[in-house]
Amino acid sequence: MTSPHTRDDSAPSSTRSPHTRGRVAVVTGGASGMGLSICRQFAATGHTVAVLDLDGEAALRVADELVADGATACGYDVDVADRPVVDDALGKVRAAFGSIDILVTSAGVVAFDTFTDISEDSWNKVLAVNLTGTFNCVQAAIPDMVEQRWGRIVTISSSSAQRGSPRMIHYTASKGGVIAMTKGLAREYAPFGITVNNIPPSAIDTPMSRSSQAAGHYADNDTLSKSVPIGRMGTGEDIAAACCFLCSDAAGFITGQVLGVNGGTVI
Ligand SMILES: NC(=O)c1ccc[n+]([C@@H]2O[C@H](COP(=O)([O-])OP(=O)(O)OC[C@H]3O[C@@H](n4cnc5c(N)ncnc54)[C@H](O)[C@@H]3O)[C@@H](O)[C@H]2O)c1
Numbered sequence: 626m627t628s629p630h631t632r633d634d635s636a637p638s639s640t641r642s643p644h645t646r647g648r649v650a651v652v653t654g655g656a657s658g659m660g661l662s663i664c665r666q667f668a669a670t671g672h673t674v675a676v677l678d679l680d681g682e683a684a685l686r687v688a689d690e691l692v693a694d695g696a697t698a699c700g701y702d703v704d705v706a707d708r709p710v711v712d713d714a715l716g717k718v719r720a721a722f723g724s725i726d727i728l729v730t731s732a733g734v735v736a737f738d739t740f741t742d743i744s745e746d747s748w749n750k751v752l753a754v755n756l757t758g759t760f761n762c763v764q765a766a767i768p769d770m771v772e773q774r775w776g777r778i779v780t781i782s783s784s785s786a787q788r789g790s791p792r793m794i795h796y797t798a799s800k801g802g803v804i805a806m807t808k809g810l811a812r813e814y815a816p817f818g819i820t821v822n823n824i825p826p827s828a829i830d831t832p833m834s835r836s837s838q839a840a841g842h843y844a845d846n847d848t849l850s851k852s853v854p855i856g857r858m859g860t861g862e863d864i865a866a867a868c869c870f871l872c873s874d875a876a877g878f879i880t881g882q883v884l885g886v887n888g889g890t891v892i
Contacts, residue, residue, distance in 0.1 A: 647671030649722045650872070651715065653705050653762055654732030656683035658831030659781070662861025663729050666869045668696035672727065675718040677703040677762075679732070697722070705732045705758030708765075715765045724769035727777045727872045730759045730803075735833055737792050737842045748795045755799035756806070763810065767819065776819035777872040780807045781864075782883070784827035784891045792842075800825070804883055811881030820880035822871045827887035828852075829859040854889030 650667045654660035656678035667674050668691040676691075678684040681702020688700035699721055701714040718725060734754045736747055759780055770776025785793055786800035807823040814821060828834070828849050837843040850857050867886045870876055885891050 647673060648726035649673045649675070649718065649724065650727035650729065651675045651677060651718060651725055651762070651766060652729045652731060653677045653703070653758070654730075654781075656680050656687050656700075658731070658833055659826065659829055659861040659864040660729070660731035661687060662865040663731060663868050664691065664698070666862070666865035667727070667872075668694065668698060670869060671696075673697040673722050674699075675714075675722070675725075676700045677705070677714055677732070679704050705730070705762055706753040708761045711761045711765050715762075719769070724773060725766045726770065726773070726775065728762060728766045729779045729781070729868055729872070730762050731781045732758055733781065733833075735793070735796055735837060737837070737840075738795070739792055740794050743795050751795040752799050752802075755796070756802040759803050759806065763806075763821075767810075767814065770819045771814070771817045774818040776814070776817070777876075778807075778810065778819065778821040779868050779871050780804075780821070780823045782807075782823050782825040784825045784885065784887055787825055787883075787885075787891050807883070808881045815880055818877075820871070820877065822876075822879060822881065823883045824864060824867055824871075824886055825883055825891070826859060826864055827885070827890045829861065829864060831861060834858075852890070853887070857888065859886065859888055 650672045652660050652664050655664045655676035664674050664676050664687055674691055676684040676687045684700035688698040691698035703710055703714045736751050780803050782800040782803045785797045786804055790797050804823050807821050810821040838845055846858050864886055867884055
């Protein structure tokens, strides 16, 4: 018998009752930063959580943590840019827990280059993970939601796609594509009871922002905080709170929206 928090789990799903025992939520990039906070928040509210991440060991560790806290969770080693791998992982999620109710696409990479220095490789990598990766996961998961006439999808973009950011044209282009994809999906799938919304974070204190600071691309947290009207950096929990609301029944009349969780930085 396999353990419920390993990537090889194939336990039957017949006992799941989504409305009384929580839903099945898939979170990409769930091993770190805001994805991790979202996984924790979903688990705390009774959802079953599938943690997908390029860092498979970290995904398993997160699943272990959630299971230790009494949740049902599973970790999967997934590159969202690799469609067969995404399909395989979501097949395992279905085999373990039943159909997918909620998808959050937090997996992402950031890059900094002046526009003329963006190499073809860098352009392709950023687009492959941030934009095609979002496409892959939504296209692989959404048939379950269509079938059951209920679904919640939250994509994660960036405030840089709303405002424009120098030296990040590949990144902002990928995140702008995510926003446009989200709006189109919202219209296409509204008749099926599926809502699709986007959160464009700004200045969230995560490993990604810390490594960007360490590389000299971002100002430090004190400096960044002064540029935020609310006067502090955002946290993964700030993002998770908004995300979990958008994935709730209470948010059923909200779709196609871009919900800034940014301390007032972009209004
Ligand atoms: N931190 C910020 O201030 C900020 C601001 C705007 C947007 N964002 C976006 O928010 C999202 C989450 O960022 P974060 O700050 O939590 O970063 P993070 O680096 O802490 O977490 C991102 C996770 O995505 C995973 N990942 C990367 N490439 C992957 C791939 N190909 N397949 C699967 N998983 C992959 C990483 O392993 C990591 O666990 C990203 O999409 C990022 O672009 C972050």
